[in-house]
Amino acid sequence: MEEQKVLTGKAQWLVFKRLMHYLVPHKKMVFLALGLLALTVLGDVLGPLLIKTFIDDYLTPGTFPTGPVAGLALGYLFIQVSNVIISYFQLLKFQEAALKIIQQLRIDVFTKVQNLGMRYFDKTPAGSMVSRVTNDTEAIKEMFVSVLIGFIQSAFLIVGVYTAMFFLNVRLALMTLVLLPLLFGIMFLYRKYSSVFYQDLRERLGQLNAKLSESIQGMGMIQAFGQEQRLQDEFNDINDKHWAAGRRNIKLDGLLLRPAIDIVYAIALIMLLSYFGVMSFSSTVEVGVIYAFVTYVDRFFEPIGQVMQRLSIFQQAIVAASRVFALLDEEDLAPRQENALGTITSGKIEFRNVTFSYDGKNDVLKNISFTAEPGQTVALVGHTGSGKSSIINLLMRFYEFKNGDILIDGKSVKSYSAKELRSKMGLVLQDPFLFYGTIDSNIRLHNHSMTDSDVRAAAEFVQADRFIEDLPDTYGQAVTERGSTFSSGQRQLVAFARTMATDPKILVLDEATANIDTETEVAIQTSLEKMRRGRTTIAIAHRLSTIQDAELILVLHHGEIVERGTHQQLLSNRGLYHKMYLLQNGIVE
Amino acid sequence: MRVFLELGWFFKERKKHYLIGVLMLLIVAFLGVLPPRIIGFVVDEISRGSLTPAFLMKWLGLLAAAACAMYVLRYAWRQMIFGSSVLLARNLRKQLFDHLTRMSPAFYQKRRVGDLMAHATNDLQAVQQTAGPGVLTLVDSFATGGFVIAAMAFTINWKLTLIVLLPMPLMAYLTNYYGKLLHERFHRAQESFSGLNDKTQESISGMKVIKTFGQEQEDIEDFQRLSGKVVEENIRVARVDSLFDPTISAIIGVCYFLTIGFGSYFVTRGEMTIGDLVAFTAYLGLLVWPMLAFGWLFNIVERGRASYDRIRSLLAEPVDIDDRENALDKRPEGNIVVSVEKFQFPGDERSALRDVHFMLKRGETLGIAGKTGSGKSAILRLLLREFDRYEGEITFGNVPIQDYKKQRLREAIGYVPQDHFLFSTTVAGNIAFARPNAKMEEVVQAAKLAHIHDDILNFADGYNTVVGERGVSLSGGQKQRISIARALMMRPELLILDDSLSAVDAKTEEAILESLKKTRTGETTIITSHRLSAIQHAHQILVMHEGSVAEIGTHEALLERKGRYYEMYQLQQLEALVEQGGEA
Numbered sequence A: 001m002e003e004q005k006v007l008t009g010k011a012q013w014l015v016f017k018r019l020m021h022y023l024v025p026h027k028k029m030v031f032l033a034l035g036l037l038a039l040t041v042l043g044d045v046l047g048p049l050l051i052k053t054f055i056d057d058y059l060t061p062g063t064f065p066t067g068p069v070a071g072l073a074l075g076y077l078f079i080q081v082s083n084v085i086i087s088y089f090q091l092l093k094f095q096e097a098a099l100k101i102i103q104q105l106r107i108d109v110f111t112k113v114q115n116l117g118m119r120y121f122d123k124t125p126a127g128s129m130v131s132r133v134t135n136d137t138e139a140i141k142e143m144f145v146s147v148l149i150g151f152i153q154s155a156f157l158i159v160g161v162y163t164a165m166f167f168l169n170v171r172l173a174l175m176t177l178v179l180l181p182l183l184f185g186i187m188f189l190y191r192k193y194s195s196v197f198y199q200d201l202r203e204r205l206g207q208l209n210a211k212l213s214e215s216i217q218g219m220g221m222i223q224a225f226g227q228e229q230r231l232q233d234e235f236n237d238i239n240d241k242h243w244a245a246g247r248r249n250i251k252l253d254g255l256l257l258r259p260a261i262d263i264v265y266a267i268a269l270i271m272l273l274s275y276f277g278v279m280s281f282s283s284t285v286e287v288g289v290i291y292a293f294v295t296y297v298d299r300f301f302e303p304i305g306q307v308m309q310r311l312s313i314f315q316q317a318i319v320a321a322s323r324v325f326a327l328l329d330e331e332d333l334a335p336r337q338e339n340a341l342g343t344i345t346s347g348k349i350e351f352r353n354v355t356f357s358y359d360g361k362n363d364v365l366k367n368i369s370f371t372a373e374p375g376q377t378v379a380l381v382g383h384t385g386s387g388k389s390s391i392i393n394l395l396m397r398f399y400e401f402k403n404g405d406i407l408i409d410g411k412s413v414k415s416y417s418a419k420e421l422r423s424k425m426g427l428v429l430q431d432p433f434l435f436y437g438t439i440d441s442n443i444r445l446h447n448h449s450m451t452d453s454d455v456r457a458a459a460e461f462v463q464a465d466r467f468i469e470d471l472p473d474t475y476g477q478a479v480t481e482r483g484s485t486f487s488s489g490q491r492q493l494v495a496f497a498r499t500m501a502t503d504p505k506i507l508v509l510d511e512a513t514a515n516i517d518t519e520t521e522v523a524i525q526t527s528l529e530k531m532r533r534g535r536t537t538i539a540i541a542h543r544l545s546t547i548q549d550a551e552l553i554l555v556l557h558h559g560e561i562v563e564r565g566t567h568q569q570l571l572s573n574r575g576l577y578h579k580m581y582l583l584q585n586g587i588v589e
Numbered sequence B: 001m002r003v004f005l006e007l008g009w010f011f012k013e014r015k016k017h018y019l020i021g022v023l024m025l026l027i028v029a030f031l032g033v034l035p036p037r038i039i040g041f042v043v044d045e046i047s048r049g050s051l052t053p054a055f056l057m058k059w060l061g062l063l064a065a066a067a068c069a070m071y072v073l074r075y076a077w078r079q080m081i082f083g084s085s086v087l088l089a090r091n092l093r094k095q096l097f098d099h100l101t102r103m104s105p106a107f108y109q110k111r112r113v114g115d116l117m118a119h120a121t122n123d124l125q126a127v128q129q130t131a132g133p134g135v136l137t138l139v140d141s142f143a144t145g146g147f148v149i150a151a152m153a154f155t156i157n158w159k160l161t162l163i164v165l166l167p168m169p170l171m172a173y174l175t176n177y178y179g180k181l182l183h184e185r186f187h188r189a190q191e192s193f194s195g196l197n198d199k200t201q202e203s204i205s206g207m208k209v210i211k212t213f214g215q216e217q218e219d220i221e222d223f224q225r226l227s228g229k230v231v232e233e234n235i236r237v238a239r240v241d242s243l244f245d246p247t248i249s250a251i252i253g254v255c256y257f258l259t260i261g262f263g264s265y266f267v268t269r270g271e272m273t274i275g276d277l278v279a280f281t282a283y284l285g286l287l288v289w290p291m292l293a294f295g296w297l298f299n300i301v302e303r304g305r306a307s308y309d310r311i312r313s314l315l316a317e318p319v320d321i322d323d324r325e326n327a328l329d330k331r332p333e334g335n336i337v338v339s340v341e342k343f344q345f346p347g348d349e350r351s352a353l354r355d356v357h358f359m360l361k362r363g364e365t366l367g368i369a370g371k372t373g374s375g376k377s378a379i380l381r382l383l384l385r386e387f388d389r390y391e392g393e394i395t396f397g398n399v400p401i402q403d404y405k406k407q408r409l410r411e412a413i414g415y416v417p418q419d420h421f422l423f424s425t426t427v428a429g430n431i432a433f434a435r436p437n438a439k440m441e442e443v444v445q446a447a448k449l450a451h452i453h454d455d456i457l458n459f460a461d462g463y464n465t466v467v468g469e470r471g472v473s474l475s476g477g478q479k480q481r482i483s484i485a486r487a488l489m490m491r492p493e494l495l496i497l498d499d500s501l502s503a504v505d506a507k508t509e510e511a512i513l514e515s516l517k518k519t520r521t522g523e524t525t526i527i528t529s530h531r532l533s534a535i536q537h538a539h540q541i542l543v544m545h546e547g548s549v550a551e552i553g554t555h556e557a558l559l560e561r562k563g564r565y566y567e568m569y570q571l572q573q574l575e576a577l578v579e580q581g582g583e584a
Helices: A009-021 A024-059 A066-115 A118-123 A126-168 A170-176 A179-217 A219-224 A228-256 A258-282 A287-309 A311-328 A388-395 A418-424 A439-444 A452-461 A465-470 A488-501 A518-532 A567-573 A576-584 B002-006 B008-013 B015-032 B034-048 B053-102 B105-110 B113-156 B158-165 B168-205 B207-212 B216-241 B244-268 B274-286 B288-315 B376-383 B406-412 B427-431 B440-449 B453-458 B476-488 B506-519 B555-561 B564-579
Strands: A349-357 A363-372 A377-382 A403-408 A425-428 A506-510 A536-540 A552-557 A560-565 B336-343 B353-360 B365-369 B391-396 B413-416 B494-498 B524-529 B540-545 B548-553
Touching: A009 A311, A024 A066, A024 A126, A024 A287, A024 B244, A024 B274, A066 A126, A066 A311, A066 B168, A066 B216, A066 B244, A118 B207, A126 A170, A126 A287, A126 A311, A126 B168, A170 A258, A179 A219, A179 A228, A179 A258, A179 A287, A179 A311, A179 B053, A179 B113, A219 A228, A219 B053, A219 B105, A228 A258, A228 B053, A258 A287, A258 B034, A258 B053, A287 A311, A287 B034, A287 B274, A349 A388, A363 A377, A363 A388, A363 A403, A363 A536, A363 A552, A363 A560, A377 A388, A388 A506, A388 A536, A418 A425, A425 A488, A425 B207, A439 A452, A439 A488, A452 A465, A452 A488, A452 A518, A465 A488, A488 A518, A506 A518, A518 A536, A552 A567, A552 A576, A560 A567, A560 A576, A567 A576, A576 B564, B002 B008, B002 B113, B002 B288, B008 B015, B015 B034, B015 B053, B015 B113, B034 B053, B034 B113, B034 B274, B053 B113, B053 B288, B113 B158, B113 B274, B113 B288, B158 B168, B158 B244, B158 B274, B168 B207, B168 B216, B168 B244, B168 B288, B207 B216, B244 B274, B244 B288, B274 B288, B336 B376, B353 B376, B353 B540, B353 B548, B365 B376, B376 B494, B376 B524, B406 B413, B413 B476, B427 B440, B427 B476, B440 B453, B440 B476, B440 B506, B476 B494, B476 B506, B540 B555, B540 B564, B548 B555, B548 B564, B555 B564
Parallel strands: A377 A536, A377 A552, A425 A506, A506 A536, B365 B524, B365 B540, B413 B494, B494 B524
Antiparallel strands: A349 A363, A349 A403, A552 A560, B336 B353, B336 B391, B540 B548
16 A cells, blocks of 8 residues: 655645646536536526426416416426536536546656656556556545546536526525535545544554465464464554444544435525515415425535535545656656667677666776777676676667766767667567567567568568467467466577567677576577677676677676676686586586 | 354344444334325325315425434444444454464465455455445345335335336346456456556556667557457446446336326326325335345345355364473473484475584574575574474473473574565564563674674664664665664573674674674574575584585684585675675
């Protein structure tokens, strides 16, 4: 459960105002819906007036001239029928508007997420980002659909009903105005206490669930240390507090919600009846007017209780919206490119005195310099945390760096357009990520200009075609979430094909170490060799055997290049590389 | 409706509350019939011009009294019925939790945390809904519906009542029909929403790939398409959802029309008065809720039954590891003899242990080496009595461990697991987990032994720093050392370190082992480790391989053998060298 932030009234108002901005592009639809709403309220108000006329003009005197009575009846039916139709479309339009608004908000958040830097992804759990895009926006939708619309309806109805009442009897209408502050008072009180009590209940529920989930996960420990009884007591304590909070809410609801609204309704009735009663002592009172007033008061109270009951939804939506906006305002963006027109032609890569730190404190790369000539392979080796991946992260522009420079074809990597960089550089990740879809969609990704034969050629090039052709649906074979039905070797081959399909000038490889079955292992190795041919390659090698033919091997330790040379040179140095080589081959000297 | 029977035990337990609550509901429903009737009487007197102040006062007084009584009763039945329903939720939640603390690891292996949580949250919520709003709806819809119809038929005009009620079943039918349509469409809307959720999840997890191929824009377009689908499906829902209110008002409108039409006819025939007519229209409004309530009731009850079934079956799961009759109420101590012929994890075909026999003398240290899955942890878990089903016997102080009380056996064992689980409380609270009332000095003493004291002092709030999701994030090594301190707090007869030094550096490991050796002179220790440096000083070392003991002996003897242990040792020496950058 997400932690609930407590927002001040002003902050809530600001969030609300910002939410309302999303209405602007849909103002046509919103105005249409409001117009329809006004019509339905008009119908609601006119109906009783017609019946009032019938009662006073025809029923009381007991005369029923066919023409006028039929006119009234038809008029009444017309209003009813059109009201039903209009209110249907009005409800629909409001919901449509709300859905469209939320869609826009969602797209905005998702677009923002796409533009964030990897740094943000490192510090934020994926689950909470997903929550921002989907669940929080859903909470806001709930507010639009069930609170805001109800609120507007009530407001229109109040205006409509009061207009009609003033039309019928100004004095009585003025008297009933007293009801408004009474109702608002109750609403205010309820909101005031419920925001506290309800918040309290939610927090306790959060604690309860947190305790439960932690206890389930840590049950092994609890039992090993014989702390079952203590944990039961602690849980009971929270459980009891949650229970108490629940009862407090029931009390509050009982005091201020429906029962309170109903008593105001009773007061309203008593006012009406005593007014007309007292009037009747001195003059005649038209029964139809009484009927109309009774009906109006009835209508009037209907939506108010509903709106009050849903105030908590409003509260939650505002909190959700504040979280969504916080993400929208996030400034940890992906590195910018200068959008120059330069193109990468030969693929020469040069690192010049690059020093880099993720947190601004500890340097993970210290003064890294090396050159990869066009077509050459440069291999990076070293222990976990030595800085291999950081070199790739900087080259791929996942993170911004400040000290030193990385040059491609003699120009800073920062000066190329994002499009140029992405189309000329291909990265194969250690853990090949497959998307939900098909083999075909995983190779072409969203690139629709690619033909089927391009896809096939790419697959054949990396020898992925053999296993793909053996699949029941070949290239149309469904890929489930994360490609879990394929072996890691097969996933890697698909990822290779995906990269080759774009025919990059520069290849960046984070070599897979995961348990790949020997059969695909051979295919992967030969494919890798083919892929590297004619391309500048920067490769992280976990298995030294795979990079023996590299033109340059850089041995990294704690962010520094401690050894450099070819395989043979490094072996004869008998340094760190030599030891790693022995270790991998299980040679005990 | 069967769920009401199944929850009968609770209704019996809270008989008084439910009886009083239902009685109050009935009274409220009855009083609710009064206002329209009073309106009718007053209107009649006014229209005849015969209203007297006394008459007006009498009926308005009654109206006021009824309103006040209703307010009080409405407040009170909520306490009685809703109050009981939250009590039910509380009690069931407590039962569930207590039950969960008695379940063995085998149970937790086959149940996912999310599922168990769902029982304690959604299912309990549904049962609470049944015992609260469910009961309310059942009673109130019948009572209000009954009283109102009775009032219409008996105090006004039964013929008009019959005529006007005719369209009402149509409302019940239509809303029910919409409900079914809505259910299907809502399901599809939910599906498209979870599709969007999956898409988002996938894009965020695969962000590097998207960025690599420069496909941000395309991915956003894809998201746009999916979110458009969500809108589409939800509009389908809205199309049905928006039918409810207009349908209800259409049918009520027809009823009004019938009332006014036929009512006027009856009025002119003198069968009823104008006041009756006004009262009748007011009654009509009161009938809407009971008509809608039925559909709602079925919903609540259906969900409640399914949820209650799940909760009951969870509570019915047998406790598989329990104390034997006449179990020894004594903290075990002495030599440990393990003699296991065969052990399989529940639900696994392969045997995790096969022919494992060894004796560990009191006060000695046993080291266990071997790859992941070689059976190291399995031995420890049997010692902890996490599983009872195996061929063979384990004795502690010459008594089979099953003959001790579970609580006493575990008291004697300080266990430091591989996956160091810390609770989201303070550092001190975590260390003193087994002895919450221990003195601060003892906590500090344990922390010092585990060589975590200095780290703790560097935290913002020292020993009062909260760990876990909402607190400071600890490194793996820090977590391991806090786990060790936690186990040491028990002053255990047997200390078990299950590969729990893997994330601390070699120097700290050595220091911890040294201080353990110094302070734990009379007690027994078992250490399993990938890294042989952690166990090489043990009195006895077991080398496990595929569930069996491959080699056994001291460090020196095993090196001499030049077998598995020797090989592992050499490679690790080299690895250590590489980690240090190649220079010894």
